[in-house]
Amino acid sequence: MRIPVYDPLPEVEFLWPELEEAFRRVMRSGRYILGPEVEAFEEEVAQYLGVKHAIGVNSGTDALVIALRALGVGPGDEVITTPFTFFATAEAISLVGATPVFVDIDPRTFNINPDLIPSAITPRTKAILPVHLYGLPAEMDPILEIARSHGLKVLEDCAQAFGATHKGRKVGTLGDAGAFSFFPTKNLGGFGDGGLIATNSDEVAERARMLRAHGSRRKYYNEAVGYNSRLDALQAALLRVKLPRVDAWNEARRQVALRYNELLSDIPGLVLPEVSPGHVFHQYTVRIPGRRDEVQRALEAQGIGTMVYYPVPLHRLPVYAHMGFSLPQAERASEEVLSLPMGPALDAENLSRVREALWGALKGL
Numbered sequence: 170m171r172i173p174v175y176d177p178l179p180e181v182e183f184l185w186p187e188l189e190e191a192f193r194r195v196m197r198s199g200r201y202i203l204g205p206e207v208e209a210f211e212e213e214v215a216q217y218l219g220v221k222h223a224i225g226v227n228s229g230t231d232a233l234v235i236a237l238r239a240l241g242v243g244p245g246d247e248v249i250t251t252p253f254t255f256f257a258t259a260e261a262i263s264l265v266g267a268t269p270v271f272v273d274i275d276p277r278t279f280n281i282n283p284d285l286i287p288s289a290i291t292p293r294t295k296a297i298l299p300v301h302l303y304g305l306p307a308e309m310d311p312i313l314e315i316a317r318s319h320g321l322k323v324l325e326d327c328a329q330a331f332g333a334t335h336k337g338r339k340v341g342t343l344g345d346a347g348a349f350s351f352f353p354t355k356n357l358g359g360f361g362d363g364g365l366i367a368t369n370s371d372e373v374a375e376r377a378r379m380l381r382a383h384g385s386r387r388k389y390y391n392e393a394v395g396y397n398s399r400l401d402a403l404q405a406a407l408l409r410v411k412l413p414r415v416d417a418w419n420e421a422r423r424q425v426a427l428r429y430n431e432l433l434s435d436i437p438g439l440v441l442p443e444v445s446p447g448h449v450f451h452q453y454t455v456r457i458p459g460r461r462d463e464v465q466r467a468l469e470a471q472g473i474g475t476m477v478y479y480p481v482p483l484h485r486l487p488v489y490a491h492m493g494f495s496l497p498q499a500e501r502a503s504e505e506v507l508s509l510p511m512g513p514a515l516d517a518e519n520l521s522r523v524r525e526a527l528w529g530a531l532k533g534l
């Protein structure tokens with residue numbers, strides 16, 4: 170039996186009767202976009218996160234784009250971010266007409282290195298966009314302090330970190346706004362695209378709601394060029410079934426990570442992640458210096474799925490390469506990282522198969 174890098178089906182099977190009931194409810198309601206299901210989901214997420222406003226949108230990418238615009242980021246502005254993330258993080262900055270300024274990562278956490286942020290600030294800098302990569306919160310204390318002292322906005326990219334906490338507070342509520350994704354593989358994954366913006370600011374929330382609906386607060390009285398980026402009622406209803414389980418599933422992921430760290434500790438040539446508090450292990454990512462691709466092929470041959478998040482740091486992609494950034498830690502990480510199978514339902518047998526395969530590939534070192 171193949172072990173996929175992530176398998177959404179155990180959650181679906183487990184929740185089937187409730188998902189079916191939510192599906193029927195929406196089908197028979199006659200309301201398929203926004204409406205009471207989305208409002209209820211927004212309220213439940215706001216309560217879960219401990220934030221004043223939650224605004225459902227079409228995708229995590231749209232959540233970033235709309236949040237940036239709602240925060241007043243636009244043409245001519247610079248936004249400081251990490252090069253070691255999914256393309257959408259920087260793409261959103263470019264889409265609003267601003268310029269991403271890439272700052273290297275901390276090799277231990279894979280997240281933006283706050284010590285390097287101050288020297289990247291220019292008179293055009295408008296915001297900092299940290300990413301909580303793999304489910305590990307970025308170092309928010311220094312980031313918020315730098316932002317405060319320079320008058321910058323902070324937008325958190327929480328696509329991979331639903332439910333992650335920083336000193337007991339949920340990510341997405343620490344900065345001026347947070348952007349979440351409900352892409353099916355995420356810790357709170359939908360059944361199609363979906364996303365959400367969280368903010369404590371009434372003004373940002375109002376602008377985000379206006380922008381997601383073609384720039385109108387009142388139908389047909391459009392006041393800005395916005396987007397068609399409304400969350401579907403069906404996604405909201407299905408996500409409402411999953412939301413109450415997300416903490417238990419995140420805890421199960423942490424237990425899988427702890428078990429991996431025990432099982433893999435004696436394998437030569439592997440660098441294991443720290444299981445720090447608040448980490449929700451969207452991915453369990455190891456480093457394999459010098460032999461990553463070879464090990465990935467060996468695992469694949471034994472039916473074990475793995476992924477490289479991400480093989481090219483954003484500043485090396487054709488879109489941004491002309492900017493000439495040189496960011497050695499992100500470049501090195503992109504050559505060494507390998508994400509192993511992860512999910513709340515991974516059992517002991519699966520984990521020992523992964524261990525045996527890694528041991529077989531690396532024992533001769």
Ligand SMILES: Cc1ncc(COP(=O)(O)O)c(C=O)c1O
Nearest residue numbers: 228229230255257258328350352
């Ligand atoms: C870090 C990060 N940012 C943004 C996104 C974009 O989210 P979506 O796919 O929902 O547009 C993703 C995931 O896909 C992501 O991993």
